[in-house]
Amino acid sequence: MFRKRYRQQIPELNTTSTADISFMLLIFFLVTSSMDTEKGLLRQMAPPPLEHEQPKDINRDNVMQVKLDGNNQLTCDGKTITYKELTAAVRSLAFVNRTGHVISIQADAATTYEAYFKMQDAVVIAYQELRDEYAKKHFGHGYNACTNDEKTAINEYYPQRISESPIQEGGAQ
Amino acid sequence: MRPMKSMFHQSRRSVPSLNVASMPDLIFTVLFFFMIVTHMRSDEVKVRLQVPEGVEVQKLANKQSVVNIYIGREGEKKGRSKGGRWAVQLNGNIVNPDDIPALIEHIRGGLSAENQARLTVSLRVDRQAPMGLVSEVKRNLQQAYALKINYNATEIKK
Numbered sequence: 194m195f196r197k198r199y200r201q202q203i204p205e206l207n208t209t210s211t212a213d214i215s216f217m218l219l220i221f222f223l224v225t226s227s228m229d230t231e232k233g234l235l236r237q238m239a240p241p242p243l244e245h246e247q248p249k250d251i252n253r254d255n256v257m258q259v260k261l262d263g264n265n266q267l268t269c270d271g272k273t274i275t276y277k278e279l280t281a282a283v284r285s286l287a288f289v290n291r292t293g294h295v296i297s298i299q300a301d302a303a304t305t306y307e308a309y310f311k312m313q314d315a316v317v318i319a320y321q322e323l324r325d326e327y328a329k330k331h332f333g334h335g336y337n338a339c340t341n342d343e344k345t346a347i348n349e350y351y352p353q354r355i356s357e358s359p360i361q362e363g364g365a366q
Numbered sequence: 367m368r369p370m371k372s373m374f375h376q377s378r379r380s381v382p383s384l385n386v387a388s389m390p391d392l393i394f395t396v397l398f399f400f401m402i403v404t405h406m407r408s409d410e411v412k413v414r415l416q417v418p419e420g421v422e423v424q425k426l427a428n429k430q431s432v433v434n435i436y437i438g439r440e441g442e443k444k445g446r447s448k449g450g451r452w453a454v455q456l457n458g459n460i461v462n463p464d465d466i467p468a469l470i471e472h473i474r475g476g477l478s479a480e481n482q483a484r485l486t487v488s489l490r491v492d493r494q495a496p497m498g499l500v501s502e503v504k505r506n507l508q509q510a511y512a513l514k515i516n517y518n519a520t521e522i523k524k
Contacts, residue, residue, distance in 0.1 A: 208387065208390065209386070211389075211390035212386065212389040212390045212393055214390075215390050215393040215394050215397055216393055218397055219393060219396060219397040219400065222397060222400050222401055222404070223400060225406060226400065226401075226404035226405060226406055227404060227405065227406075231405075231425060231426040231429075231432070231488065231518075232423040232424065232425055232426070232518070232519065232520070232521055233420075233423055233424070233426065233488060233489075233516040233517050233518040233519050234420055234422060234423055234424075234516065234517040234519060235424050235426075235486075235514070235515075235516050236514075236515050236516070236517065237513055237514060237515075238504065238507070238508055238513040238514075238515060239508070239513070240508070240511065240513060241508045241509055241511075261497075300497045300501070301497065302496060302497060302498030302501075303496055303497070303498065304496070304497040305493060305494050305495065305496065305497070306418065306437075306491045306492065306493060306494070306495040306496075306497060306500055307418045307493035307494065309497050309500070310418040310420060310491075310493075310517055310519065311418065311420075313517065314420040314421055314422055314519075317422040318421055318422055321422050359501065359505070
């Protein structure tokens, strides 16, 4: 009697619609979520200038004047250069005078953001190359493989000394 | 030529049904993949913009302490690249650049002490945006002591 009951076939659950349900979930997630990455160039701005603060004098030899004019023309100390050349120039300056150099950035009000961003990127590439070399020499691995302490040490060794002058109004606005 | 009988016999044979039992599993795998690699869209972007491309980009660490600022052209029409006023959007709504310090202060008030120190402003700016507007926004951020900024960009390999 019992035997017979056990031998009875268990009815199978109909799971045909599970695929449809999960498809619906999938489409819901595709619609409500976005793929765009939260990536970018991280920068630290200087605090707002105080009223009584006097601008510091720096030796002119250590300053590199990087300018972008209204036509997105990049100039460095008066000479027209490309972004690649800017990277090389920043690199050699930061290598020779690690803690004393200043890169002064100035953009025009009509400069497009893309040109400005490329310029910032070119400067950061130069620093990153120097830091990567330092990391390989002293820690035996690339900058990205460093621990936080090592990164802090490298960042102090090769500080990013970028000064940004406010944009002068007037002209093409 | 085959005999008649065998021809009829063949056509009456039923097609074996496909086993679709593993189909939900496959779709669930895709679903989980998408759930992991994407994140929920936090706010609707009301301006049209395309961020620039950069090499030295880093990932933003903490999502809670990020304020999004979008700078792009106003208007919905995707086809027109020209036209439309430049507008600044902070998180969910279009704002006047001069109101940014007050709004940042308001956002900061709602954050925990840890996140207040980590507050980062993610700037998503259109490639063609004039620097005059961008620097105006930056000056206002400076006034609000939101000094950590992040120029959003898509990564390109060297």
